[in-house]
Amino acid sequence: MTIDWAHFTPLSALAGGALIGLAAALLILGLGRVLGAAGVVGGALEINHADAPWRWSLIVGLVLSPLLARVLLGVAQPIFAAPWLALVASGLLVGFGARLGSGCTSGHGVCGLARLSPRSFVATGIFMATAFVTVFVARHLVG
């Protein structure tokens, strides 16, 4: 394994992570809900649910955040390098898998681990493993 020192950003990663943790802390103590992006989006699609309004508000906050980030942090436009067909497949699998597995990177990987939930440790280990294998196959076997 070779570390990519040119792209490794430990300090901004830790600081950005701390903000993500702060958002999770505020949501559980303030609204009493676990911050999982898949749950927020999936729940927002159930528009008659009592939790749909705050979920849509959170989504609006996420969508508006790049406006602030551009001004405060000067971040650049993200680049979606994957072909569109791969992005469609990726989205379908992410959406379906996150709902079936009751969580995504934020729900299991951040909040679940912070709750010391055994289910989330298992889920995070599995999705990390299948993601590692997928990238290996796509980049080093097929690509």
Add this chain to the structure above:
Amino acid sequence: MKRNVFALAVGLIFGLGLCLSGMYEPAKVTGFLDLAGLWDPSLAFVMAGAIVVALPAFWLARRRSAAWVGGAIELPTKRAIDAPLVVGAGVFGIGWGLGGVCPAPGVVDLGFFSPGAAVFVASMAAGMLIYRAALGRRLPGLRLLTQDA
């Protein structure tokens, strides 16, 4: 109204964290997921930073019953390591590896007016609706898998 303003602020902070950490950028995520190439460990530091801050909040949340803005604190109660959890996480990871995007960064990247993000988020919403249709037993093959999800 108060709940909506609070949730909007949480979304802004969450999104800023994803931007600051670089996780809104698919290449940054795949840089972590590509163990055999040049490896960028940043994502692990993002998770560590987030967990360190969130851990005491969840510790506190377990000892409280009411949320600040009103209503009850709801924590997941499921304990079983079951087939939906294992299969769902496995499928999720394959999708995550394919695009380098997971739900929150996908939504944040809509704010950059990125066409790729729109394709990803629309497909993700479709995947979630397909799951719900499967739950509604219109896809009988998935019935066993999803019956207790």
